[in-house]
């Protein structure tokens with residue numbers, strides 16, 4: 077590092093993984109009172125992927141992480157920090173991150189989970205930035221991985237059609253920057269939580285309360301009303317923290333909950349929907365996995381290129397929400 081320069085956490089590799097099993101809206105018509113037209117019109121979702129029996133969140137995470145490491149030109153042996161954002165861990169403990177460490181064959185290092193539901197990936201990036209930009213990690217894996225299908229109540233058509241399974245991962249490595257917005261890496265965050273809104277979106281079980289896993293419960297229309305306002309505010313907060321203008325962002329990589337939320341946020345920010353990466357039709361809502369999955373897709377198809385300014389944002393159970401600015 078030259079004098080006056082700072083360490084930045086730079087994304088050097090991205091990878092996504094979706095389980096093979098595809099479930100269409102027509103497939104769901106056979107198990108719950110719903111129809112393709114309603115799902116497409118109200119959410120934009122056309123299909124989702126489900127993990128097979130015996131395929132766990134850690135398995136999806138390992139696949140995504142392997143692709144991210146390959147893209148970064150790194151191997152499992154290089155990894156010294158693993159953070160998994162998930163609300164569907166394999167077990168109550170150990171952390172899914174520790175299971176991923178074992179399955180990947182990474183050396184002894186740091187491994188833990190972050191639980192902020194759909195905002196988990198943005199939260200996890202901020203935690204990882206705390207390690208990487210302080211020189212405490214040379215090669216970090218930040219993974220969003222979920223098997224949301226395991227939390228569904230198959231009699232509740234208001235929720236069970238919305239979610240899917242998958243994983244996305246990034247490799248973060250330190251690099252010297254000049255402390256300007258031209259630097260590659262994570263440039264700014266805005267993270268929020270409002271625990272008074274728990275009843276709008278939660279799982280009705282847990283180890284210390286019911287002793288069961290529980291099922292996802294949501295007052296969707298109430299969550300919807302908060303989503304657009306909260307996300308837009310967080311986007312502006314992250315842009316301000318990074319010192320960039322929202323108008324300068326090349327690509328918005330949002331959490332994929334509903335196409336109407338993506339459109340509403342874009343409209344509120346005065347941003348063209350052409351700049352918003354949407355995977356909702358194919359992936360549905362994969363909670364903490366949806367942002368890195370969308371990023372992986374946009375990198376793979378050549379839309380997102382090195383040096384571009386990205387804005388990732390999410391809102392979910394908690395309520396939690398947040399946004400972050402990354403120069404890719």
Ligand code: UT7
Pocket residue numbers: 109110111114115118119194233234235237295296297298299300303332333334337361363391392393
């Ligand atoms: O990722 C975490 C954050 N989550 C979100 O951001 C989700 C936010 N919420 C939403 O995306 C939307 O509120 C939903 C997609 C969940 C629901 O859309 P909505 O336009 O708010 O519908 P609604 O819940 O107000 O329900 C409208 C109607 C109801 O029928 P009535 O009472 O008007 O006769 C529902 O029973 O749609 C009915 N409905 C369905 N119909 C067919 C609800 N779910 C279904 C379904 N198929 N799957």
